[in-house]
Amino acid sequence: MNLETGTDGIRATADSIMSAVSYEALLTTLLDVIRSVSACESAMVRVFSSRDWIPVHAHTGMSPRFLRDESLIPSVDCLCGRVARGDTDPSLFFFTRSGSFVTNDVDSLLARATDEQLGPVRGRCIAEGFKTVAAVPILHERRIVGVLHMASKQKERLAPEAVELLETLCSQIGGSLVSEGFELERQRKLLGSLTEALLPQPPEVIGGLRVGFAHRGASAPDAVGGDFYDVFELEGGAMGLIVGDFSGHGVGAAGLAARCRFLLHRLLLETADPAATLEAANEELAGSISEDKFSTAAVVVLDPAGKKASVALAGHPPPIMADRNGWARTGEVAGPPLGVSRGAAYDVEEVALSPEASLVLYTDGLTDSRNEKGQRFGPRQLAELCRSRSHLSPSELAGELCRVSDDYSARKHLPDDKLVLVARAQ
Structure with missing residues (x-):
């Protein structure tokens, strides 16, 4: 025209x-x-x-x-x-x-x-x-x-x-x-923009990693949530992984989650340091969001050979490392959620990865499912499931973890989002 x-x-x-x-x-x-x-x-x-x-x-x-x-x-x-x-x-x-x-x-x-x-x-x-x-x-x-x-x-x-x-x-x-x-x-169109910003389907191979991703949205009327993730290459061949959960639901929470993901991505590209990334992000968010808002986050850097992970957490569930021989939770010591107060410090834990190990990052909606007795599908059950299903591909494992969590829940409607990101060296 x-x-x-x-x-x-x-x-x-x-x-x-x-x-x-x-x-x-x-x-x-x-x-x-x-x-x-x-x-x-x-x-x-x-x-x-x-x-x-x-x-x-x-x-x-x-x-x-x-x-x-x-x-x-x-x-x-x-x-x-x-x-x-x-x-x-x-x-x-x-x-x-x-x-x-x-x-x-x-x-x-x-x-x-x-x-x-x-x-x-x-x-x-x-x-x-x-x-x-x-x-x-x-x-x-x-x-x-x-x-x-x-x-x-x-x-x-x-x-x-x-x-x-x-x-x-x-x-x-x-x-x-x-x-x-x-x-x-x-x-x-708005829903499409939110999905593109927070939860796009990743390629199965990024850099030297095989990647799997799964997500379940909450069932509430304002169900658009604040879960987000990112996977990208850093300078020198290392890989950056981010999973986070911004508080609240609705377009506002999703928009702030998109902003938080963009901020963490930019800072990790600049520093390649998970702790420094969280500290800088916290300073910026603490000065720009309301007092009742915050975000949890797990930031991971995998070395080029996929043999070591550097993990830092901001109020977020520890990632799980699992293979057929066993499992371990990484980054057990978490700093405060992002945006709560200025001056927060975050620690990095260095974790050795076995050649076949999967690194599983997730949001708390996955482990908060409860059965008819009120018993929680907790981190230990999740870790055992990661070990027993370690033969699955990353995409299959991510989907299986969400499915089992769904089946465990006695609730017909999901009260919170669930997100799983699985990474494994090729």
Whole structure:
């Protein structure tokens, strides 16, 4: 689709978008317009789920890792967040009079703008290598309801006329994005963003590890929970593993969990030290979340040969190391949960791994299942199960642990999420 210039052309294009018969068709048409107007190969459409969170509802050209990190962000974060809040200053060279953020050269932006002018920056677009970046507000009755995000790894991909055309278009289509008729589809998109941010299905092999993952969501009406995980390569061939559980349920808890996962990922990449990662994350969270919120976390670094694990815990259940000959719990001494108070210290435990050992990380929903007698499916039973099922692949073992925990419970509905991450050297 080509966007014609002039008022009539823009109106016709807006009408075409707003006449879409489904929310998916509307978003697809909007992405088509973005590609036709700009020279950017990557784009996202964000639509507010509340005034605090802006999930991605449609995207094109984004890498899986970038999409995971950016699929749900708080509206206080970064320049996209400033556009979403309407907190822009047209006297600054990177904001327009219509409230958009635009740079055709990220390197020049960072060299010219002060930290005070930019405000808090997540740095994810920079890390991805984008050189052209823009965020345009989507309006309904002069209220910002979403953000159009465009990016390219080449400089000078957005002409001023293209930005003006997109600003005019985005001032006219917001009503369709927030139409009551599309509410169910928007909720599905939100759920997809939450899943992408917290619980994507990992590949079976990452770096030198075979990986398995399983998750069961709670059954409550606000069942979206705060469980999260991550697996990624560190410099030198080591592997980082993170499992955490942010307190509460609902979109707010899930959004904070996504923020916590992103923070732990970034810090572990920088330090390759589980304890230093938790200490830095705790300092940042303790100063930015409410007093009744916190997150538990297990952070692990596996050496390149998979023979040693460095484990640090923040109020989280100790991981289990198991093979056919036995089992052990690792990192028995846990520091406090993240975000409770500043100045917390965390210890690292070094654990030797046998060649066939599985390292099992999990959230407490797995071991909190209780049978009809009120007896808990505790860590010891879980560890014995890990040993007796050690012949299974990591994916099979993760699924089996969740299944047995489900069967053990006398409750028909799950009161809490369950998450299992299994890692084993190839």
